[in-house]
Amino acid sequence: MNKFTFQNSTKIIFGEGQIAEISSNIPKDARILVTYGGGSIKSNGVYDQVCEALSDHTWDEFGGIEPNPQFATLMEAVKLVQTEGFDYLLAVGGGSVVDGTKFIAAAAEYKGSDPWDILAADAKVESAVPMGCVLTLPATGSESNMGAVVSKGSEKLSFGSPLVRPQFAVLDPAVTLTLPARQVANGVVDAFVHTMEQYLTYPVNAKVQDRFSEGLLQTLIEEGPKAMIEPEDLEVRANIMWAATMALNGLIGAGVPQDWTTHMIGHELTALHKIDHARTLSIVLPAVMRHQREAKKDKLLQYGVRVFGVECGTEEECLDIIIGRTVAFFRAMGVPTSLSEAGLSRDDIEPIVEQLRTHGMLKLGEHGAIGPDEAREILELAL
Numbered sequence: 152m153n154k155f156t157f158q159n160s161t162k163i164i165f166g167e168g169q170i171a172e173i174s175s176n177i178p179k180d181a182r183i184l185v186t187y188g189g190g191s192i193k194s195n196g197v198y199d200q201v202c203e204a205l206s207d208h209t210w211d212e213f214g215g216i217e218p219n220p221q222f223a224t225l226m227e228a229v230k231l232v233q234t235e236g237f238d239y240l241l242a243v244g245g246g247s248v249v250d251g252t253k254f255i256a257a258a259a260e261y262k263g264s265d266p267w268d269i270l271a272a273d274a275k276v277e278s279a280v281p282m283g284c285v286l287t288l289p290a291t292g293s294e295s296n297m298g299a300v301v302s303k304g305s306e307k308l309s310f311g312s313p314l315v316r317p318q319f320a321v322l323d324p325a326v327t328l329t330l331p332a333r334q335v336a337n338g339v340v341d342a343f344v345h346t347m348e349q350y351l352t353y354p355v356n357a358k359v360q361d362r363f364s365e366g367l368l369q370t371l372i373e374e375g376p377k378a379m380i381e382p383e384d385l386e387v388r389a390n391i392m393w394a395a396t397m398a399l400n401g402l403i404g405a406g407v408p409q410d411w412t413t414h415m416i417g418h419e420l421t422a423l424h425k426i427d428h429a430r431t432l433s434i435v436l437p438a439v440m441r442h443q444r445e446a447k448k449d450k451l452l453q454y455g456v457r458v459f460g461v462e463c464g465t466e467e468e469c470l471d472i473i474i475g476r477t478v479a480f481f482r483a484m485g486v487p488t489s490l491s492e493a494g495l496s497r498d499d500i501e502p503i504v505e506q507l508r509t510h511g512m513l514k515l516g517e518h519g520a521i522g523p524d525e526a527r528e529i530l531e532l533a534l
């Protein structure tokens with residue numbers, strides 16, 4: 152196992168009816184800006200619950216944060232925070248709203264000339280407005296991690312700072328019942344791939360992290376398809392919600408090598424072709440597995456035996472079956488597993504490789520061995 156420091160300070164408030172708890176988790180004298188997206192919270196009762204919980208607080212709201220939150224929209228909120236003096240942010244929504252709010256929190260206190268530098272130039276976040284969140288879509292883990300992804304035109308970039316980690320996250324699985332099937336599937340797949348990016352590298356004898364990851368993968372494989380077939384089952388939603396949080400709260404990634412190749416290539420697919428985040432991952436991961444079949448062989452075989460119970464003859468046969476089982480899981484979730492299923496062809500590959508180059512993605516993978524040429528090969532395997 153590698154050396155690590157692990158700290159996750161987000162208080163998780165889990166279960167049905169827990170939105171009421173935000174009242175006691177935000178200082179009474181705070182001036183709160185509640186942020187949200189396109190308005191689904193107004194039709195599914197979440198907004199009303201938040202209003203009720205904040206009845207003794209001073210607050211205002213900023214709606215319209217779009218999926219894949221846009222820099223220009225977020226900067227409007229930054230101005231509002233600065234001019235009106237809000238000193239607490241409450242994000243109510245999915246990963247896009249939570250990520251966007253993290254950026255608002257950092258940009259509102261940024262001393263440099265252009266807050267885009269937080270994303271594009273690695274400008275250090277020195278302070279941020281404190282924030283909490285009410286999560287409505289289990290997927291990203293953003294509710295208790297320090298990362299955020301923001302888009303501007305065809306740029307989709309990320310930043311991370313412990314200062315933007317939410318102080319608390321309300322996870323009420325009941326609020327996920329109104330999610331369209333597409334978003335349920337996306338969430339399960341996103342959480343699955345987050346786990347894989349921290350697991351599918353090479354063995355470092357990290358038994359706890361490996362077994363946590365395998366448990367999360369098994370949970371998502373078991374419960375994901377159930378959520379599609381029995382969308383009203385709250386226990387299924389609860390297990391998915393907690394799995395998605397645990398998949399990217401820092402725990403399973405501590406002390407192990409990681410490989411975020413799938414996400415980095417996926418971000419370019421979203422930026423250039425507007426494909427949903429999770430659907431880029433289900434397209435790219437099987438191709439990464441095929442391309443890295445030899446380098447990742449030990450963990451691929453461990454994953455196959457422990458997660459799918461694969462038993463077979465030769466290692467090569469096993470690897471084929473294991474990659475096939477992963478693709479079959481994605482298909483069961485109704486997400487694409489190739490570029491062609493998303494309407495893309497060979498002609499679309501080079502611009503994606505160029506974007507990776509522009510964004511400095513020259514040494515991806517746990518060994519830094521995936522450069523633009525290897526990314527091109529991966530995309531060809533994804534055709």
Ligand SMILES: NC(=O)c1ccc[n+]([C@@H]2O[C@H](COP(=O)([O-])OP(=O)(O)OC[C@H]3O[C@@H](n4cnc5c(N)ncnc54)[C@H](O)[C@@H]3O)[C@@H](O)[C@H]2O)c1
Nearest residue numbers: 191218219245246247287288290291293298299300329330
């Ligand atoms: N911060 C991180 O660690 C991290 C990790 C992975 C991905 N991301 C980023 O997060 C974003 C994706 O977030 P997401 O997958 O949570 O989706 P999302 O927040 O973009 O939401 C997708 C859609 O679902 C709707 N929605 C949300 N909750 C709903 C509900 N309860 N009922 C009905 N509709 C609802 C939203 O309005 C939106 O239209 C991407 O930009 C991705 O790059 C961040």
